[in-house]
Amino acid sequence: MNIGTFADLPICTLILYFCEMNSKSIVKELCTQAVESVFNIQLSQIEIQPTKDEFEGDYTLVVFPLVKELKRKPEEIAEKIGNYLLDKEEITKFNVVKGFLNLSLRDEIFVQTLKTHFSDKNYGFSTEKKSKIMVEYASPNTNKPLHLGHIRNILLGFSISNILKAAGNEVVMAQIVNDRGIHICKSMRAWQKFGNGETPESLHVKGDHLVGKYYVLFDKEYQKQMADLAASGMEKDEAKKKAPILLEAQEMLKKWEGGDEEIRSLWAKMNSWVYAGFDETYENLGVHFDVVQYESNTYLLGKNIVEDGRKKGVLFQKEDGSVWADLTEEGLDQKLLLRSDGTSVYMTQDLGTAVERVQKYDLNELIYTVGNEQDYHFQVLFLVLKKLGYAWADKLHHLSYGMVDLPDGKMKSREGTVVDADDLMQEMVATAIEISKDLGKLDGYTDEEKANINKIIGLGALKYYILKVDPKKRILFNPKESIDFNGNTGPFVQYTYARIQSILRKAGNEIHQFENKELNPAEKKLIILLSSFSEIIEKSAATLNPALTANYVYDVVKAFNYFYQNYSILNADSESEKQSRLALAQWTANVVENALKLLGIGAPERM
Numbered sequence: 001m002n003i004g005t006f007a008d009l010p011i012c013t014l015i016l017y018f019c020e021m022n023s024k025s026i027v028k029e030l031c032t033q034a035v036e037s038v039f040n041i042q043l044s045q046i047e048i049q050p051t052k053d054e055f056e057g058d059y060t061l062v063v064f065p066l067v068k069e070l071k072r073k074p075e076e077i078a079e080k081i082g083n084y085l086l087d088k089e090e091i092t093k094f095n096v097v098k099g100f101l102n103l104s105l106r107d108e109i110f111v112q113t114l115k116t117h118f119s120d121k122n123y124g125f126s127t128e129k130k131s132k133i134m135v136e137y138a139s140p141n142t143n144k145p146l147h148l149g150h151i152r153n154i155l156l157g158f159s160i161s162n163i164l165k166a167a168g169n170e171v172v173m174a175q176i177v178n179d180r181g182i183h184i185c186k187s188m189r190a191w192q193k194f195g196n197g198e199t200p201e202s203l204h205v206k207g208d209h210l211v212g213k214y215y216v217l218f219d220k221e222y223q224k225q226m227a228d229l230a231a232s233g234m235e236k237d238e239a240k241k242k243a244p245i246l247l248e249a250q251e252m253l254k255k256w257e258g259g260d261e262e263i264r265s266l267w268a269k270m271n272s273w274v275y276a277g278f279d280e281t282y283e284n285l286g287v288h289f290d291v292v293q294y295e296s297n298t299y300l301l302g303k304n305i306v307e308d309g310r311k312k313g314v315l316f317q318k319e320d321g322s323v324w325a326d327l328t329e330e331g332l333d334q335k336l337l338l339r340s341d342g343t344s345v346y347m348t349q350d351l352g353t354a355v356e357r358v359q360k361y362d363l364n365e366l367i368y369t370v371g372n373e374q375d376y377h378f379q380v381l382f383l384v385l386k387k388l389g390y391a392w393a394d395k396l397h398h399l400s401y402g403m404v405d406l407p408d409g410k411m412k413s414r415e416g417t418v419v420d421a422d423d424l425m426q427e428m429v430a431t432a433i434e435i436s437k438d439l440g441k442l443d444g445y446t447d448e449e450k451a452n453i454n455k456i457i458g459l460g461a462l463k464y465y466i467l468k469v470d471p472k473k474r475i476l477f478n479p480k481e482s483i484d485f486n487g488n489t490g491p492f493v494q495y496t497y498a499r500i501q502s503i504l505r506k507a508g509n510e511i512h513q514f515e516n517k518e519l520n521p522a523e524k525k526l527i528i529l530l531s532s533f534s535e536i537i538e539k540s541a542a543t544l545n546p547a548l549t550a551n552y553v554y555d556v557v558k559a560f561n562y563f564y565q566n567y568s569i570l571n572a573d574s575e576s577e578k579q580s581r582l583a584l585a586q587w588t589a590n591v592v593e594n595a596l597k598l599l600g601i602g603a604p605e606r607m
């Protein structure tokens with residue numbers, strides 16, 4: 001139940017935040033003025049932080065960076081600025097701790113900040129778009145189902161898209177499906193050999209799982225054939241290349257490239273099974289795409305560009321006719337771009353696809369969400385595009401992320417080594433169901449409502465656990481820990497939100513007004529945090545890091561819980577105090593709900 005107006009607005013309206021002054025920007029402005037007046041210098045960069053808990057104050061000016069320029073002791077500089085600022089009506093007092101100037105603001109400043117943020121229905125909605133950005137994510141191969149690694153990819157790509165939108169950009173969410181190549185032919189060949197006409201319908205299984213099953217069967221047969229060949233005296237390396245089933249798959253790929261009707265139709269059929277399966281998984285995860293590209297349409301792109309680059313002398317040709325980029329001066333090696341027979345490689349088509357995307361969608365930026373095992377690939381891709389003279393090559397980014405592992409012995413998938421995405425989601429929801437049953441808070445809800453809430457909790461746990469970690473870092477995913485109702489977890493954040501909703505229900509679901517009043521420390525801390533939401537979104541967007549948003553929402557719920565535990569909301573001393581605290585609770589719920597929404601996580605009304 002949203003009583004506030006804020007939570008009902010689309011993500012893009014959050015842009016408003018960036019046009020508004022808030023308590024922090026006011027302090028920044030005042031400090032800049034002060035430095036100018038007292039020392040007669042102009043500063044471009046000035047650092048303001050929320051004051052640390054152990055000191056008195058609301059915001060802190062870090063003075064150290066000024067020392068060199070002003071050639072005075074940090075304490076002296078801080079003291080002078082502090083005294084100057086005391087004349088300003090916004091500032092009530094200050095203290096100096098070494099190179100830190102801690103400033104206290106009048107309570108009204110905080111309240112005013114939040115009131116302007118939350119009372120204006122249009123939120124200063126701006127139609128101006130900063131930048132048009134494509135975010136590529138997911139981009140699976142079609143020979144097997146999605147796994148835990150894809151889940152991290154998908155969550156990162158989807159949430160960074162939301163965050164970039166909230167920061168005022170236009171975003172195109174794109175997926176490029178690798179639907180062609182030897183890996184797909186392997187699944188196809190095994191199905192032809194062992195499938196007996198099985199289909200997803202006949203077996204009642206998801207199509208991607210069926211195709212994955214044959215990818216595994218291919219490998220089993222391949223191993224067996226290699227062992228047989230080795231037993232009959234063939235060298236291992238030779239057997240690797242000569243196993244009949246591999247030759248058959250390679251033959252299939254040739255036929256595919258030649259447009260063989262039977263092979264093309266088998267390929268189309270099995271890929272359609274996979275797509276239906278992927279779509280189900282995406283829907284379950286709550287993500288979507290604006291554009292889906294297929295490698296079968298893009299794999300020939302890039303040849304012209306490479307040809308042009310060779311003519312211009314940016315790329316070079318070897319004696320056998322192959323074309324290369326020489327990146328040794330840049331500290332990398334030589335990179336093959338066209339084989340001697342004129343066929344292209346992975347890099348060639350990424351060159352072509354980048355050029356096509358930027359032109360077709362008129363992009364200012366392009367972000368590739370791809371695991372860190374491809375760091376080198378993207379380094380080379382961006383460099384070669386730059387060498388080829390594309391000025392926008394500087395606007396390409398690789399949102400690189402680390403592996404996700406499960407603790408040993410947990411949930412090995414039917415394919416053996418990786419954790420299947422569908423199985424994991426199901427397991428998470430099953431755990432949520434059990435926990436909810438134990439807590440008994442959903443008693444009296446219909447089965448459908450229960451199922452809905454448990455899904456929000458189970459998937460929220462998974463999503464939050466993965467998104468709270470810096471993308472660069474490796475994750476050990478611990479399902480049990482992720483769904484703990486205490487600690488830095490999705491369910492803890494969701495639980496706080498549900499608790500606020502329960503308070504608001506008890507108060508009768510009205511819109512509450514914050515009366516001008518003296519703030520207690522817990523309220524002040526909460527308000528300072530809430531008013532930095534915009535800054536967090538902007539930082540998350542600039543660093544392509546949803547973890548900043550996730551950890552921010554955790555700080556917000558911690559601050560709310562502290563406030564709630566120490567000051568009564570519904571039994572406040574006066575009606576006006578009660579209304580103000582309810583308004584604060586409402587603001588908190590709005591920020592929490594929106595921050596979760598940016599992460600693709602739901603906020604349940606009750607749990």
Ligand code: ARG
Pocket residue numbers: 136139140141176177178350368370
């Ligand atoms: N399909 C590839 C894989 O599964 C990832 C594609 C990444 N995107 C790109 N434009 N190269 O490894």
